[in-house]
Amino acid sequence: MEMNREKLCPSKADVSSESAYHCSTCHDDEEWSSTSRGRAKSRSLSASPALGSTKEFRRTRSLHGPCPVTTFGPKACMLQNPKTIMHIQDPASQRLTWNKPPKSVLVIKKIRDASLLQPFKELCVYLTEENNMIVYVEKKVLEDPAIANDDNFGPVKKKFCTFREDYDDISNQIDFIICLGGDGTLLYASSLFQGSVPPVMAFHLGSLGFLTPFNFENFQSQVTQVIEGNAALVLRSRLKVKVVKEHREKMTVQNGIEENGVVPTNIEKEVGKQIMQYQVLNEVVVDRGPSSYLSNVDVFLDGHLITTVQGDGVIVSTPTGSTAYAAAAGASMIHPNVPAIMITPICPHSLSFRPIVVPAGVELKIMLSPDARNTAWVSFDGRKRQEICHGDSISITTSCYPLPSICFRDPVSDWFESLAECLHWNVRKKQNNFAVEEEEF
Numbered sequence: 001m002e003m004n005r006e007k008l009c010p011s012k013a014d015v016s017s018e019s020a021y022h023c024s025t026c027h028d029d030e031e032w033s034s035t036s037r038g039r040a041k042s043r044s045l046s047a048s049p050a051l052g053s054t055k056e057f058r059r060t061r062s063l064h065g066p067c068p069v070t071t072f073g074p075k076a077c078m079l080q081n082p083k084t085i086m087h088i089q090d091p092a093s094q095r096l097t098w099n100k101p102p103k104s105v106l107v108i109k110k111i112r113d114a115s116l117l118q119p120f121k122e123l124c125v126y127l128t129e130e131n132n133m134i135v136y137v138e139k140k141v142l143e144d145p146a147i148a149n150d151d152n153f154g155p156v157k158k159k160f161c162t163f164r165e166d167y168d169d170i171s172n173q174i175d176f177i178i179c180l181g182g183d184g185t186l187l188y189a190s191s192l193f194q195g196s197v198p199p200v201m202a203f204h205l206g207s208l209g210f211l212t213p214f215n216f217e218n219f220q221s222q223v224t225q226v227i228e229g230n231a232a233l234v235l236r237s238r239l240k241v242k243v244v245k246e247h248r249e250k251m252t253v254q255n256g257i258e259e260n261g262v263v264p265t266n267i268e269k270e271v272g273k274q275i276m277q278y279q280v281l282n283e284v285v286v287d288r289g290p291s292s293y294l295s296n297v298d299v300f301l302d303g304h305l306i307t308t309v310q311g312d313g314v315i316v317s318t319p320t321g322s323t324a325y326a327a328a329a330g331a332s333m334i335h336p337n338v339p340a341i342m343i344t345p346i347c348p349h350s351l352s353f354r355p356i357v358v359p360a361g362v363e364l365k366i367m368l369s370p371d372a373r374n375t376a377w378v379s380f381d382g383r384k385r386q387e388i389c390h391g392d393s394i395s396i397t398t399s400c401y402p403l404p405s406i407c408f409r410d411p412v413s414d415w416f417e418s419l420a421e422c423l424h425w426n427v428r429k430k431q432n433n434f435a436v437e438e439e440e441f
Contacts, residue, residue, distance in 0.1 A: 091234070091337045091410070091411045091412060092410070094232060094233045094234065094235060094411065095231070095232055095233060096199055096226065096229055096230075096231040096232070096233050096404075096406060097229045098229045101227075102133070102175035102176055102227055103133060103134055103175060104133065104134040104135075104136060104161075104173055104174055104175045105127055105133050105134070105135055105136070105174070105175060105176055105177070105178055106135075106136040106137075106170065106174045106176075106177045106178070106189075106192075106198070107120070107123060107124060107127070107135055107136070107137055107177075107178050107180070108138070108177065108178070108179045108180065108181070108185050108188060108189050109137075109141050109180045109181065109185075110180065110181030110182065110184070110185055110205070110206060111140065111141065111144075113181065114146065115205070116180050116181065116205055117144070117146050117147065119180055119203075119205060119216050119219075120141075120147075120180055121147075121150075121153055121156075122219075123178065123180065123219060123223075124137075124156055124160075125156055126219070126220055126223065127223070128156055128159050129156070131223075131224075131227065134159075134161060135159065135160050135161065136160070136161045136162070136163060136170060136173070136174060137160045137161070137162055138162065138163060138164070138165065139162040139163065139164050140164075142157060142160065142162060161173075165192065170192070171192075171193055171194070171195055171196070174198045175198055176198045176199045176200070176201065176226065177189050177197075177198050177199070177200045177201065178200075178201050178202075178203070178223070179200060179201070179202040179203065179212065180203050180205050180216075181203075181205050181206045181212075182204075182205070182206015182207050182208055182209055182212065183206065183208055183209065183210055183211045183212065183324075184206065185202065185206070185212075186200060186202050186211045186212065186281070186403075186405070187281055187282060187381045187382070189403075190238065190279065190280075190281040190381070190403050191279070191281075191381065191383065193279070193401075194277070194278075194279050194401075195279075195401055196401050197401060197402070197403045197404065198404075199226070199231075199233065199404045199405075199406055200403060200404065200405050200406060201214060201222075201223070201226055201406045202214060202405065202406075203215070203216045203219065204216075208422050209418075209421075209422060210323060210324075210418045210422045210423070211320070211405065211418075213407060213408035213409075213414045213417070213418070214406075214408055226406055231406045231407065232406070232407040232409070232410045232411065233404050233405065233406060233407060233411075234336050234337065234404075234405050234407055234411035234414070234415075235336070235337070235402040235403070235404055235405075236281060236318070236319075236320045236336045236402055236403040236404075236405050237318050237319065237320070237336070237339065237360060237398055237399065237402050238279050238280055238281050238318060238398075238399040238401060238402060238403060239279070239280040239281075239283075239284060239316065239318055239341070239396050239397070239398065239399055240277070240278075240279060240280075240396070240397050240398070240399040240400075241277065241278045241279075241280055241284055241380060241394065241395070241396050242275065242276070242277050242394075242395040243275070243276045243277075243278075243378070243386075243388075243392070243393070243394050243395075244273055244274070244275050244392060244393045244395070245273065245274040245275075245276075245388075245389075245392045246273060246389070246391040246392060247272045247273060247274045278380045278384065279399055279401060280318070280380045280381050281318065281320055281321070281381055281403055282317060282318065282320060282321035282324050282325070282381045282382075283315050283316060283317035283318070283321040283324060283325055283326060283381065284315070284316045284317075284378065284379075284380055284394065284396055285313060285314075285315050285325060285346075285378065285379050285382075286309075286313050286314050286316075286366055286376050286377070286378045286388070286394065287312055287313030287346060287376065287377055287378075287379075288312055288313055288374065288376060288377070289374075289375065289376065289377035289387070291373075291374035291375070293373045293374045294310050294311055294312070294349060294373075295309065295310070295311060295312060295313050295314075295372075295374075295376050296308065296309070296310055296368070296369040296371065296372035296373065296374075297309050297313075297314065297366055297367065297368055297369060297372070297376055298366070298367050298368070298369050299314065299343065299364065299365075299366055300364065300365040300366075300367070301358065301362055301363070301364055301365075302362055302363055303363075303365075307353075308369055309345055309348065309353075310348065310349050310350070311345050311346055311347045311348035311349050311350075311353075312346040312347040313345075313346040313376070314343065314344065314345050314346060314366070315329060315331070315342075315343070315344040315345075315346060316341060316342070316343055316344075316364060316366075316396050317331070317341070317342045317344065318336075318341065318342075319334035319335060319336045319337075319338050319340055319342070320336050320403075321342075322334040322342050323418075323419075323423065325344075326342055326344045326355070327423075329344050329345070329346050329347075329355075330344070330355060331344040331355040332355065332357070333419070333425075334357065335411075335412070335415055336405075336411065336415065337411055339359065339360035339361070339398070340357045340358065340359065340360050341357070341358050341359075341360055341362065341364065341396070341398065342355060342356070342357050342358075343355065343356050343357075343358065343364070360398040361397065361398050362397065363395060363396070363397045364395070364396040364397065365393055365394065365395050365396075366393070366394040366396070367392070367393045367394070368388060368389065368390050368391075368392070370390070372390070375387050375388060375389050375390075376388045378394060
């Protein structure tokens with residue numbers, strides 16, 4: 001996300017000295033002059049749960065990263081380039097607010113799960129009859145016989161707006177999203193919006209529930225709180241992925257001697273390029289597919305070859321995806337607020353190939369090595385799986401469209417709660433203390 005920066009005019013007392021810089025996002029109304037170079041002024045910030053402007057969310061500690069407009073010493077400063085500067089926001093200030101009251105909501109229900117039918121009906125009745133919301137539901141959800149044959153649910157069902165994936169564009173019609181199910185429902189919601197994503201409220205009605213912090217027992221008060229704009233947000237960064245394929249078609253070429261009994265030759269001829277783009281919440285996985293050979297892919301960072309992956313494949317994940325496939329492959333777990341991209345090898349044929357974390361915003365490029373024995377396969381959040389051949393490329397960078405996930409408490413507490421409840425992070429039997437020995441007299 002680009003930072004909004006303003007260059008202030010020099011003061012009248014010192015028109016010839018260095019100009020003062022002001023970051024309206026980071027420092028509110030604080031001006032940075034030549035008398036306050038170097039370290040930023042400490043801000044008195046208190047994490048108040050009340051709503052309002054970001055000035056209410058203050059606590060005593062510095063920002064999470066250096067301000068790009070801060071000067072370093074008497075003459076050095078950061079080169080001003082808005083295309084390459086990211087703003088790191090204090091997680092305590094990430095709060096939901098509405099420019100206008102929300103009117104439409106997309107309800108995503110896990111398919112083929114009978115246990116979700118009753119919560120789905122209760123939620124839809126509450127949204128339509130008590131909040132007068134316009135409810136969007138995927139068409140295949142209403143085709144479930146338990147819903148289609150329920151006469152009592154008929155009047156509510158007639159008020160629904162339906163859509164079909166990959167056919168109908170609802171990106172500009174949804175104010176916020178409610179997910180009923182597991183983590184897969186949140187990933188599916190992300191795939192429906194290839195641009196800006198509405199706020200997502202996810203209820204834990206699935207198996208794992210790492211990304212779904214809400215319980216359904218008190219859904220009325222929780223949904224009302226979100227509609228009123230009283231909720232914390234965690235901005236889950238996504239990956240912008242571009243796949244470029246050399247489009248080839250087989251053509252029969254006459255070699256001029258077919259009449260002598262030689263069969264015409266079949267060759268593949270390039271006829272253009274096919275470009276596909278995806279927004280990925282968890283990870284991009286490049287693997288060896290059904291081949292028995294090791295995958296052999298080159299990984300470039302900003303145009304420079306950094307390594308060649310020889311193994312079962314490689315995972316490029318967001319901080320949100322670091323607790324998914326990447327964690328199973330031995331990677332570290334990264335909080336969603338950390339701006340980063342993680343590169344994790346899958347079963348590498350090297351003892352020293354460890355997962356690495358690179359800054360968000362860099363551009364990664366993955367291609368088959370020229371001497372690769374077989375092709376590779378790529379998938380995006382477990383979907384859209386396709387084959388990658390020689391000459392094809394996969395470009396990955398940080399998307400400017402994050403997924404705003406509504407928190408149950410706050411971004412930090414929810415994340416550690418999920419680590420403890422879902423992954424049993426650092427669970428072990430506690431060590432006994434020493435027994436207190438009685439003093440001998």
